[in-house]
Amino acid sequence: MSSKRADYLTWDEYFMGIAMLSGMRSKDPSTQVGCCIVSQDNKILSMGYNGLPNGCSDDEYPWERDGEDPLETKYVYTVHSELNAILNYGGGSLKGSKIYVSLFPCNECAKAIIQAGIKEVIYESDKYEDTASVIASKRMMDSAGVRYHKYRRTDREIKIKL
């Protein structure tokens, strides 16, 4: 009898891998964010990436970061990956779930995470940790009892031929 494979993906690698794969759908030229919401018993409930709302064409809206006119920047239009994943979930409650996300949630997504009953955030990058948005996000999550911790990289590389 042969024994089981030894190099299978861990749960954390699997879910963060799916979060990153989802981020590859993003049309944002500077930052692609992806996430994956998972139940307490490790079932995938929803996924998301940053993009425009339905009906808003990726080719007609701006992807600029800077500009005198905020209406000519992406910030007023894009839906963040985490909010997309929460809003896209059609199955009922997300209470007690965890979210794997490639970038630490902003304050607006933190509000949605808290209100949806998500209890744990596993993030990869925290590149905006010094901004008011992320400081406020952590403050609210601390108050609401949402735990957050950084994904521990294993440096495993996955090659998929498509």
Ligand SMILES: Nc1nc(=O)n([C@H]2C[C@H](O)[C@@H](COP(=O)(O)O)O2)cc1CO
């Ligand atoms: N947690 C997040 N989830 C997201 O989906 N985003 C999105 C909004 C923008 O489309 C992009 C950030 O663009 P930039 O400022 O790094 O060029 O990532 C941003 C954050 C950061 O808080």
Ligand SMILES: [Zn+2]
């Ligand atoms: Zn956000």
